[in-house]
Amino acid sequence: MKQEQRLQNQVCDYLRLQYPSVMFMISPSGIKLTIGQGKSLKRNQNPSKGWPDLLIFDKGKILFLELKPDGYELYKKDGTLRKNEHTNNQNEVHQMLHTRGYKACFAVGFDQAKKIIDEHLK
Numbered sequence: 714m715k716q717e718q719r720l721q722n723q724v725c726d727y728l729r730l731q732y733p734s735v736m737f738m739i740s741p742s743g744i745k746l747t748i749g750q751g752k753s754l755k756r757n758q759n760p761s762k763g764w765p766d767l768l769i770f771d772k773g774k775i776l777f778l779e780l781k782p783d784g785y786e787l788y789k790k791d792g793t794l795r796k797n798e799h800t801n802n803q804n805e806v807h808q809m810l811h812t813r814g815y816k817a818c819f820a821v822g823f824d825q826a827k828k829i830i831d832e833h834l835k
Contacts (some may be wrong), residue, residue, distance in 0.1 A: 716782035719765060724780060725825050728769070732834055736770040761803035765810075769830065776833045777810055777817035778826060779803050784823050804809055 721739060765777040778791035781787060783809050789795055794804055807817040814822075816833065 717766075720780050720823060720826070723823050724767060724778075727823075727827060728830065732771075732830075735834060739764055739767050740764045740768070756817050757801070763804075763806035765803065765806065770834065771834055774833070775815055775831070777807070777815060778829065779807070779817075779819045780826060781821045783820060783822035787819055787821055808832060 718777060725737070725739070728735060765779040767776075767778040769776040771780065786795060787800065795802060803819070807819075809816040818829060820829050
Protein backbone atom coordinates (compact mmCIF):
# COMPACT_ATOMS: atom_id res chain seq x y z
CA MET A 714 0.00 0.00 0.00
CA LYS A 715 1.36 3.41 -0.95
CA GLN A 716 2.07 6.00 1.75
CA GLU A 717 -0.64 8.34 0.45
CA GLN A 718 -3.23 5.54 0.51
CA ARG A 719 -2.22 4.64 4.06
CA LEU A 720 -2.59 8.30 5.07
CA GLN A 721 -5.98 8.50 3.39
CA ASN A 722 -7.13 5.43 5.35
CA GLN A 723 -5.86 6.94 8.63
CA VAL A 724 -7.67 10.22 8.02
CA CYS A 725 -10.92 8.49 7.06
CA ASP A 726 -10.71 6.27 10.16
CA TYR A 727 -10.14 9.41 12.26
CA LEU A 728 -13.19 11.09 10.74
CA ARG A 729 -15.36 8.02 11.40
CA LEU A 730 -14.25 7.83 15.04
CA GLN A 731 -14.12 11.51 16.01
CA TYR A 732 -16.90 12.91 13.81
CA PRO A 733 -19.35 10.05 13.15
CA SER A 734 -22.11 12.36 11.89
CA VAL A 735 -19.91 14.17 9.39
CA MET A 736 -20.23 13.13 5.76
CA PHE A 737 -17.10 12.73 3.66
CA MET A 738 -15.89 11.08 0.49
CA ILE A 739 -12.63 10.47 -1.32
CA SER A 740 -11.97 11.35 -4.92
CA PRO A 741 -11.47 8.34 -7.18
CA SER A 742 -7.96 9.30 -8.29
CA GLY A 743 -5.44 6.50 -7.93
CA ILE A 744 -8.10 3.81 -8.23
CA LYS A 745 -7.43 1.24 -10.95
CA LEU A 746 -10.14 1.46 -13.60
CA THR A 747 -10.71 -0.04 -17.00
CA ILE A 748 -9.80 2.21 -19.93
CA GLY A 749 -13.51 2.86 -20.56
CA GLN A 750 -14.17 3.76 -16.92
CA GLY A 751 -11.13 6.07 -16.87
CA LYS A 752 -12.26 7.88 -20.03
CA SER A 753 -15.78 8.27 -18.66
CA LEU A 754 -14.52 9.64 -15.35
CA LYS A 755 -12.21 12.11 -17.07
CA ARG A 756 -14.97 13.20 -19.45
CA ASN A 757 -17.50 13.72 -16.68
CA GLN A 758 -15.56 15.90 -14.28
CA ASN A 759 -14.34 19.44 -14.70
CA PRO A 760 -11.49 20.05 -14.34
CA SER A 761 -10.39 16.59 -15.37
CA LYS A 762 -7.37 16.48 -13.03
CA GLY A 763 -6.18 18.07 -9.83
CA TRP A 764 -9.16 17.36 -7.59
CA PRO A 765 -8.38 17.08 -3.87
CA ASP A 766 -8.27 13.63 -2.27
CA LEU A 767 -10.90 14.20 0.40
CA LEU A 768 -14.15 16.17 0.58
CA ILE A 769 -15.69 16.78 4.01
CA PHE A 770 -19.27 18.06 4.28
CA ASP A 771 -20.62 19.63 7.48
CA LYS A 772 -23.43 22.11 8.12
CA GLY A 773 -23.32 23.77 4.72
CA LYS A 774 -19.51 23.92 4.64
CA ILE A 775 -17.22 21.85 2.47
CA LEU A 776 -13.54 21.27 3.09
CA PHE A 777 -11.41 20.04 0.20
CA LEU A 778 -8.22 18.41 1.43
CA GLU A 779 -5.26 17.21 -0.64
CA LEU A 780 -3.31 14.66 1.39
CA LYS A 781 0.45 14.27 1.07
CA PRO A 782 2.52 11.78 3.07
CA ASP A 783 4.89 12.85 5.86
CA GLY A 784 8.12 14.24 4.51
CA TYR A 785 6.62 15.39 1.20
CA GLU A 786 8.45 18.55 0.10
CA LEU A 787 5.53 20.72 -1.01
CA TYR A 788 7.04 24.18 -0.59
CA LYS A 789 10.42 25.78 -1.17
CA LYS A 790 12.21 27.56 1.68
CA ASP A 791 10.75 30.88 0.49
CA GLY A 792 7.20 29.50 0.93
CA THR A 793 6.37 29.12 -2.76
CA LEU A 794 5.06 25.89 -4.19
CA ARG A 795 7.72 23.64 -5.71
CA LYS A 796 7.53 23.19 -9.47
CA ASN A 797 5.75 19.89 -9.96
CA GLU A 798 3.09 19.44 -12.65
CA HIS A 799 0.86 17.28 -10.44
CA THR A 800 0.87 19.57 -7.38
CA ASN A 801 0.61 22.65 -9.61
CA ASN A 802 -2.58 21.18 -11.16
CA GLN A 803 -3.88 20.52 -7.65
CA ASN A 804 -3.04 24.06 -6.58
CA GLU A 805 -4.89 25.47 -9.61
CA VAL A 806 -8.00 23.53 -8.58
CA HIS A 807 -7.58 24.86 -5.01
CA GLN A 808 -7.51 28.40 -6.39
CA MET A 809 -10.69 27.78 -8.43
CA LEU A 810 -12.39 26.43 -5.30
CA HIS A 811 -11.22 29.44 -3.24
CA THR A 812 -12.74 31.87 -5.76
CA ARG A 813 -16.05 30.07 -5.26
CA GLY A 814 -15.88 30.42 -1.48
CA TYR A 815 -14.66 26.95 -0.54
CA LYS A 816 -11.76 26.02 1.70
CA ALA A 817 -9.19 23.88 -0.11
CA CYS A 818 -5.71 23.10 1.12
CA PHE A 819 -2.84 20.67 1.23
CA ALA A 820 -2.12 18.60 4.33
CA VAL A 821 1.27 16.95 4.70
CA GLY A 822 1.00 14.00 7.09
CA PHE A 823 -1.66 12.85 9.50
CA ASP A 824 -0.99 15.45 12.20
CA GLN A 825 -1.46 18.37 9.83
CA ALA A 826 -4.56 16.79 8.29
CA LYS A 827 -6.05 16.22 11.76
CA LYS A 828 -5.32 19.83 12.76
CA ILE A 829 -7.00 21.24 9.63
CA ILE A 830 -10.03 18.96 10.05
CA ASP A 831 -10.41 19.77 13.76
CA GLU A 832 -10.22 23.53 13.06
CA HIS A 833 -12.78 23.22 10.29
CA LEU A 834 -15.27 21.09 12.22
CA LYS A 835 -15.12 22.74 15.65
